[in-house]
Amino acid sequence: MDSADYNKQIGDWLAAFENALKQSDINAVTNLFNDDCYWRDLVSFTWNNKTLEGKAQINDMLQSQLANVQPSNWQILGDASHADGVTESFFTFDTGVSRGKGYVRLKDGKCWTLLTTMVELKGHEEKKGTTRPMGAEHGVEKDRLSWAQKRENEVAELGYSEQPYVVIIGGGQGGIALGARLRHLNVPTIIIEKNDRAGDSWRKRYKSLCLHDPIWYDHLPYLPFPDSWPVFSPKDKVGDWLEMYTKVMELNYWSKTECKSANFDEHTGTWTINVIRDGVPVTLRPTQLVLATGMSGKKNVPTFTGQDVFQGEQQHSSEHPGPDAYKDKKVVIIGSNNSAHDIAAALWEVGSDVTMIQRSSTHIAKSDTLMELALGGLYSEEAIANGIDHHTADLIFASVPYKIMHEFHIPVYEEMAERDKDLYDRLRKAGFMLDFGEDGSGLFMKYLRRGSGYYIDVGASELVADGKIKLKSGVEVSELKQNSIAFSDGTELEADLIVYATGYGSMNGWAADLISQEVADKVGKCWGLGSDTRKDPGPWEGEPRNMWKPTQQQNMWFHGGNLHQSRHYSQFLSLQLKARKEGLETPVYALAPVHHLG
Numbered sequence: 216m217d218s219a220d221y222n223k224q225i226g227d228w229l230a231a232f233e234n235a236l237k238q239s240d241i242n243a244v245t246n247l248f249n250d251d252c253y254w255r256d257l258v259s260f261t262w263n264n265k266t267l268e269g270k271a272q273i274n275d276m277l278q279s280q281l282a283n284v285q286p287s288n289w290q291i292l293g294d295a296s297h298a299d300g301v302t303e304s305f306f307t308f309d310t311g312v313s314r315g316k317g318y319v320r321l322k323d324g325k326c327w328t329l330l331t332t333m334v335e336l337k338g339h340e341e342k343k344g345t346t347r348p349m350g351a352e353h354g355v356e357k358d359r360l361s362w363a364q365k366r367e368n369e370v371a372e373l374g375y376s377e378q379p380y381v382v383i384i385g386g387g388q389g390g391i392a393l394g395a396r397l398r399h400l401n402v403p404t405i406i407i408e409k410n411d412r413a414g415d416s417w418r419k420r421y422k423s424l425c426l427h428d429p430i431w432y433d434h435l436p437y438l439p440f441p442d443s444w445p446v447f448s449p450k451d452k453v454g455d456w457l458e459m460y461t462k463v464m465e466l467n468y469w470s471k472t473e474c475k476s477a478n479f480d481e482h483t484g485t486w487t488i489n490v491i492r493d494g495v496p497v498t499l500r501p502t503q504l505v506l507a508t509g510m511s512g513k514k515n516v517p518t519f520t521g522q523d524v525f526q527g528e529q530q531h532s533s534e535h536p537g538p539d540a541y542k543d544k545k546v547v548i549i550g551s552n553n554s555a556h557d558i559a560a561a562l563w564e565v566g567s568d569v570t571m572i573q574r575s576s577t578h579i580a581k582s583d584t585l586m587e588l589a590l591g592g593l594y595s596e597e598a599i600a601n602g603i604d605h606h607t608a609d610l611i612f613a614s615v616p617y618k619i620m621h622e623f624h625i626p627v628y629e630e631m632a633e634r635d636k637d638l639y640d641r642l643r644k645a646g647f648m649l650d651f652g653e654d655g656s657g658l659f660m661k662y663l664r665r666g667s668g669y670y671i672d673v674g675a676s677e678l679v680a681d682g683k684i685k686l687k688s689g690v691e692v693s694e695l696k697q698n699s700i701a702f703s704d705g706t707e708l709e710a711d712l713i714v715y716a717t718g719y720g721s722m723n724g725w726a727a728d729l730i731s732q733e734v735a736d737k738v739g740k741c742w743g744l745g746s747d748t749r750k751d752p753g754p755w756e757g758e759p760r761n762m763w764k765p766t767q768q769q770n771m772w773f774h775g776g777n778l779h780q781s782r783h784y785s786q787f788l789s790l791q792l793k794a795r796k797e798g799l800e801t802p803v804y805a806l807a808p809v810h811h812l813g
Contacts, residue, residue: 216297221295221302221304222304224295225295225302225303225319229290229291229306230289232244232289232326233288235247236277236281236287237287239281239282241274241277241278241281244273245270245273248273248326249325249326252269252273253269253327253329253616254273254329255330255613256276256330257330257332258332258333258787259284259310259313260286260804262765262802262804263803264762266616266757268616284310287310289307289308290308291304291306292316293305300322300323301321302320302321303320303321304318309337310333312794312799313337314334314335314337317329317614333790336790339400339793342401369467373403373405373467374405374467374499378403378500379405380502380503380796382405382499382503383407383505384506384725384729385506385509386461386468386507387417387457388457388778388781389774390774391413391460392782393505393785394406394464395436395437395466396789397789403467404466404467406468407469409471409473409474413458413460413470414453414454414457415454415470416509417451417457418454420450420533421532421536421538421557421561422536422561424450425449425453426447427673428777429447429586429594429595431594431599431605432779433777433782434605435456435778436785437464438463438464439605469492471492472490474488474489475491476488476489477489477504479771481769485501485502485770486504488500488501488504503792504770504772505772505773506726506729506772507773513719513720514531514533514534514720516531516715519695520693524695525696525697525713527713529713531714532550532558532714532716535714538561538562541567542567543566543567543568544567544711545567546559546570546710546711547569548570549572549692549717550572550573550714550716551572551573551575551670551688552668552670554716556670556679558714560674563683568685570685570687571679571685571687572688572690573688573689574689575668576648576649577649577670578649578661578668578669579639579676580657580658580669581671581676582671582672585631588634589631593612594608617663617758618757620656621656624656624660628656628657632651638680641680644680645679645682646686648688653748664750664751665749665751666743667718667750668750690702690703720813721741722741722773722775723739723741723813726768726771730771736809737768737809738766738771738809739810739811740760740809740811740812741760742762743760744757745760745810752811762775762784763784764788764791765791765803765806767808767809772788
């Protein structure tokens with residue numbers, strides 16, 4: 216078969232699918248799917264992020280949503296491809312209120328996986344391309360206000376004489392990306408950030424911090440990084456980019472502002488949010504509240520006997536200023552994931568005596584191997600040369616259902632284990648406890664399931680393998696003494712500084728702090744899929760818990776993740792918020808129940 220045949224196969228399936236939907240013949244729809252099938256919908260059918268697994272779940276969703284959705288105009292986009300018995304292609308479609316884009320994979324002429332995503336709301340499109348604003352107004356007009364004056368008026372009024380529709384708590388990459396999307400959709404929004412400047416959440420971290428993901432994976436919406444931007448961005452460069460972005464994208468960004476409390480009025484459907492802005496109390500009354508406080512925001516500091524006795528310094532990794540003050544000092548790092556390795560390597564470089572305490576096993580992936588094997592096909596110069604920009608890559612990436620995603624990853628990490636066998640053997644010899652995830656699916660599944668348990672190696676693993684970064688593994692801290700740490704194996708280490716590289720808690724902890732524990736428990740745990748693996752307890756949910764979608768708390772949302780997720784999912788969250796602002800019907804299908812409180 217040639218490409219025309221594969222295009223016809225996709226086109227015929229889409230035509231049959233559209234006809235069955237138009238006839239509301241749900242049995243005919245499900246007959247177009249394999250018994251082993253998945254339909255992942257991002258907002259367009261469900262006003263939710265929901266993966267339907269199997270024909271029965273597809274049937275249930277369509278019984279609930281089809282009459283309201285009114286789908287039509289299913290068209291293949293570009294050319295189909297075929298490999299290993301699977302034919303796949305992009306397509307476009309309409310619903311009654313939106314335009315969408317999707318990706319389909321067929322096996323034996325029937326659907327194996329289907330992705331549908333909302334792209335824009337009809338009548339509420341972003342003003343871009345041929346509809347972009349004129350900007351400068353030609354002609355003459357008395358008492359005309361300049362762009363700068365209009366912008367000054369907006370900044371002065373929003374939050375005071377005019378109330379925003381959305382308030383975003385957290386001005387890091389997530390809040391900034393979502394703020395830009397909402398700006399383009401003409402949704403009045405204020406971003407609240409406690410730091411002095413946008414980008415400080417990066418600038419204020421340890422000096423060796425950089426993006427471990429390559430640049431092609433990390434673009435922000437609308438304004439990609441320049442072609443000359445480094446592959447791995449240093450933290451201060453990221454911070455400067457975020458600060459520039461808030462200015463050129465005209466975001467209403469309130470720095471030096473701390474949220475003190477938030478309360479929701481069930482009767483009015485609005486929030487009362489009390490903040491201190493540059494020392495002055497301000498009360499905001501938005502309709503929607505988004506917590507974009509980040510997966511790496513609510514620090515997790517363990518409690519050990521003797522922490523009040525220890526006479527040296529104690530820091531969480533998020534507070535570590537860098538290595539310069541600790542030359543020739545004895546430093547103990549509790550933890551063995553990304554931050555622990557980064558901080559340990561930087562301390563070793565300045566001459567610190569540094570020991571890493573590994574309490575549980577860690578997945579190690581060499582950066583260059585990860586780039587080539589796991590990301591190169593979608594996010595790389597090679598991918599761009601093959602016509603796959605980050606927009607295209609995002610949809611292909613999103614089209615793989617979480618239920619079977621590990622099956623795609625296992626072969627990648629098997630090859631990684633073989634390619635980098637020498638490093639892994641040397642690490643094991645040094646006593647380092649290694650894993651590739653409970654099912655061998657490696658880094659990204661660990662990230663999705665628990666947000667921890669891995670290190671992308673940019674050099675520190677060699678130091679561990681060579682014994683230059685000292686290691687104690689498989690032990691627990693018994694107690695802290697005045698100048699040392701005692702361990703469960705009866706040994707003791709002198710220490711001038713203890714760094715707790717012990718990760719972060721669930722984002723709903725911010726809801727407890729800002730609103731109430733009752734609301735935090737009402738929405739439950741954030742992140743994780745319910746895979747019933749370590750730190751990701753079941754039952755299975757199939758989408759990241761509470762992220763970028765409606766929660767059990769009316770008008771409250773969570774937004775976060777890495778730069779890729781901040782970019783990609785801000786699109787779908789912004790459309791959900793815009794639809795509500797415009798009074799569109801948004802019947803949410805299968806609002807997720809709460810199984811875990813934190």
